[in-house]
Amino acid sequence: MTVQEKINALREELNNHNYNYYVLDNALITDFDFDVKIKELEKLEIENPAFFDSNSPTQRVGGEITKNFETVAHLNRMYSLDNSYSKEDLLDWEKRVQKMLGTSEVKYSCELKFDGASINLTYENSQFIKAVTRGDGFQGDDVTNNVKTILSIPLSITKDFVSNFEMRGEIILPLHGFNKMNEERVENGDEEYRNPRNTASGSLKLQDSAEVARRPLDCLLYQVVTSERKYKTHFESLENARKAGFKVPDTIALATSIDKVFDFVNYWDVKRHDLPYETDGVVIKVNNLQQQEELGYTAKAPRWAIAYKFKAEQVSTILNEITYQVGRTGAITPVANLEPVQLAGTTVKRASLHNADQIEKLDIRVRDTVFVEKGGEIIPKIIAVDFTKRLENSEPTKYATNCPECNTELVRTEGDAKHYCPNEFGCAPQITGRIQHFISRKAMDIEGLGGETVDLLRKEGLIENYADLYDLKVEQVIPLERMAEKSAQNMIDGILKSKNIPFEKVLFALGIRFVGETVAKKLAKHFKSIDKLMTSDFETLITVDEIGDRIAQSILDFSSNLGNIQLINRLKLHGLQLEVSAASIENQTNKLEGQVFVVSGVFHQMSREELKKAIEDNGGKVSTSISKKTNFIIAGDNMGPSKLTKAQDLGVEIISEQDFINKIN
Ligand code: AMP
Numbered sequence: 003m004t005v006q007e008k009i010n011a012l013r014e015e016l017n018n019h020n021y022n023y024y025v026l027d028n029a030l031i032t033d034f035d036f037d038v039k040i041k042e043l044e045k046l047e048i049e050n051p052a053f054f055d056s057n058s059p060t061q062r063v064g065g066e067i068t069k070n071f072e073t074v075a076h077l078n079r080m081y082s083l084d085n086s087y088s089k090e091d092l093l094d095w096e097k098r099v100q101k102m103l104g105t106s107e108v109k110y111s112c113e114l115k116f117d118g119a120s121i122n123l124t125y126e127n128s129q130f131i132k133a134v135t136r137g138d139g140f141q142g143d144d145v146t147n148n149v150k151t152i153l154s155i156p157l158s159i160t161k162d163f164v165s166n167f168e169m170r171g172e173i174i175l176p177l178h179g180f181n182k183m184n185e186e187r188v189e190n191g192d193e194e195y196r197n198p199r200n201t202a203s204g205s206l207k208l209q210d211s212a213e214v215a216r217r218p219l220d221c222l223l224y225q226v227v228t229s230e231r232k233y234k235t236h237f238e239s240l241e242n243a244r245k246a247g248f249k250v251p252d253t254i255a256l257a258t259s260i261d262k263v264f265d266f267v268n269y270w271d272v273k274r275h276d277l278p279y280e281t282d283g284v285v286i287k288v289n290n291l292q293q294q295e296e297l298g299y300t301a302k303a304p305r306w307a308i309a310y311k312f313k314a315e316q317v318s319t320i321l322n323e324i325t326y327q328v329g330r331t332g333a334i335t336p337v338a339n340l341e342p343v344q345l346a347g348t349t350v351k352r353a354s355l356h357n358a359d360q361i362e363k364l365d366i367r368v369r370d371t372v373f374v375e376k377g378g379e380i381i382p383k384i385i386a387v388d389f390t391k392r393l394e395n396s397e398p399t400k401y402a403t404n405c406p407e408c409n410t411e412l413v414r415t416e417g418d419a420k421h422y423c424p425n426e427f428g429c430a431p432q433i434t435g436r437i438q439h440f441i442s443r444k445a446m447d448i449e450g451l452g453g454e455t456v457d458l459l460r461k462e463g464l465i466e467n468y469a470d471l472y473d474l475k476v477e478q479v480i481p482l483e484r485m486a487e488k489s490a491q492n493m494i495d496g497i498l499k500s501k502n503i504p505f506e507k508v509l510f511a512l513g514i515r516f517v518g519e520t521v522a523k524k525l526a527k528h529f530k531s532i533d534k535l536m537t538s539d540f541e542t543l544i545t546v547d548e549i550g551d552r553i554a555q556s557i558l559d560f561s562s563n564l565g566n567i568q569l570i571n572r573l574k575l576h577g578l579q580l581e582v583s584a585a586s587i588e589n590q591t592n593k594l595e596g597q598v599f600v601v602s603g604v605f606h607q608m609s610r611e612e613l614k615k616a617i618e619d620n621g622g623k624v625s626t627s628i629s630k631k632t633n634f635i636i637a638g639d640n641m642g643p644s645k646l647t648k649a650q651d652l653g654v655e656i657i658s659e660q661d662f663i664n665k666i667n
Pocket residue numbers: 081082083084113114115116117119120121136171172224285309
């Protein structure tokens with residue numbers, strides 16, 4: 003066997019193992035044996051770089067960093083779907099279809115509507131080329147590096163199938179994996195992810211593909227798009243896609259009439275709760291591809307398909323108690339503690355009640371029987387009280403007056419939906435929460451220190467605020483439970499390293515109420531230093547773009563607090579970045595001051611993100627939608643036709659990428 007043959011044989015074998023494990027759920031070898039073979043292949047590939055192949059199974063562990071996801075035009079538009087909610091809607095749709103086709107000989111493919119992020123996989127000559135999100139349907143983001151780490155997606159097709167095609171599908175997070183991720187987050191003191199769908203689509207946009215590889219994502223496929231006329235029906239094309247290695251769920255079924263479709267709907271309305279992933283409905287498609295072509299598309303959806311949405315499931319149960327949670331900013335969230343009840347496949351014990359107004363609106367009281375519903379969110383909602391079951395001696399709920407953690411009297415400022423515990427520096431969950439926020443990834447990004455350790459450090463009396471972190475010594479940390487010398491050192495190194503984190507992130511890390519990531523960026527850019535920010539008055543603050551009364555007041559409150567002033571001074575002494583660095587001020591101008599830009603299409607010299615940054619660096623503003631306020635549209639290739647019409651209607655000036663570059667140089 004030549005080296006090349008050996009490499010090819012190993013690749014095929016490993017692909018086959020991935021297929022058996024991730025698609026068929028049927029492992030043929032142990033993880034250990036798999037690793038041995040991957041290492042063997044890796045070694046051969048390193049020794050023989052001429053046989054490099056980006057689709058090799060060794061190229062799927064991630065590691066590429068994508069700073070900006072490039073916008074890419076879809077070869078074929080990715081449409082949305084029309085919705086239906088009743089059997090009548092479906093019968094109407096069938097009538098329209100039969101009328102347009104002039105026949106009642108129509109078969110339907112019934113599929114589950116997978117709840118995730120749509121993806122378009124392009125294959126050329128049976129090789130995976132790229133993965134692009136749906137975006138606006140005309141163009142999406144190139145997320146190839148991230149999608150490649152999903153091991154159920156074949157990168158190289160060796161079986162009989164069409165050779166140039168797009169596979170459309172949904173990237174999902176199966177429930178098991180999602181719950182596991184959340185368990186870990188709770189352990190680290192991070193906020194739980196709300197639902198699998200958002201987490202799946204968020205995962206696609208992570209910059210580090212190695213992090214994506216760690217997430218238990220999967221990809222379910224539901225459409226083959228190709229100009230090769232090998233298959234006559236949609237069902238047949240999917241059956242063959244499955245044989246070729248794609249994960250096409252076998253829940254798909256054929257129906258000869260809407261009545262049969264409805265049997266499918268009714269069956270899955272109940273059985274969906276046993277599935278390992280979430281579905282929010284059924285998609286019905288005309289099966290014959292010739293007929294699909296005849297039916298064509300409306301402005302936004304195919305006429306040959308329709309979605310049917312399941313109704314959200316409701317149950318009733320008893321409200322045992324209302325408790326109150328204190329968040330890191332002191333915000334109080336009332337929680338309904340329910341008599342445990344089965345809902346949509348899980349046991350529900352708690353539901354959020356949001357705030358005092360919500361409790362009043364529902365007129366919800368302890369011992370009431372309440373209706374609970376599970377919508378798109380993992381945390382269920384209380385829809386209403388069953389007043390027919392209210393106990394005679396029931397009394398209206400009195401909202402908490404004092405903090406459940408520190409007993410300080412709660413405050414509620416006008417216009418705020420929530421109550422707050424004002425004891426910022428003495429209330430345990432606020433102290434811990436503020437430090438946990440400070441060290442989090444999007445803030446100071448301190449490696450080697452997790453939320454749980456912060457809690458421990460505080461309980462042990464080693465830290466009371468984030469400035470204390472910078473005084474920590476390895477010797478103090480080592481005696482802590484489960485802390486080895488190496489991890490203690492890593493932690494201290496991580497803390498020291500964070501002194502280089504740029505000002506805008508430090509500003510976000512401080513945890514000033516209402517100052518999120520974006521606002522922190524705006525403030526950093528405008529004021530350039532913490533001193534200038536903290537000495538500004540209300541009038542100056544609200545002149546800053548997007549800073550309203552509420553944020554301005556919150557900054558004033560923060561700045562006038564003696565404790566905060568001391569903290570900031572200590573951070574300064576420790577050498578944190580409390581002003582923008584010279585390097586980031588460079589290249590910034592006011593050339594585009596007061597001008598609003600919309601960026602649309604695919605560009606050649608700069609990426610979309612680079613364009614946006616250039617606009618902002620030169621004092622301009624980027625907006626996502628075209629309005630009367632828009633001054634310029636920078637149009638690239640394949641700008642969406644609806645945007646073009648709107649721009650022309652409003653008389654907004656359309657300029658090219660080159661025009662823009664000339665403007666700023
Ligand atoms: P909507 O986002 O409500 O317009 O619904 C359209 C989306 O449903 C598509 O973009 C797909 O991402 C998604 N979808 C999920 N399952 C299917 C399926 N079996 N067939 C077609 N689309 C599906």
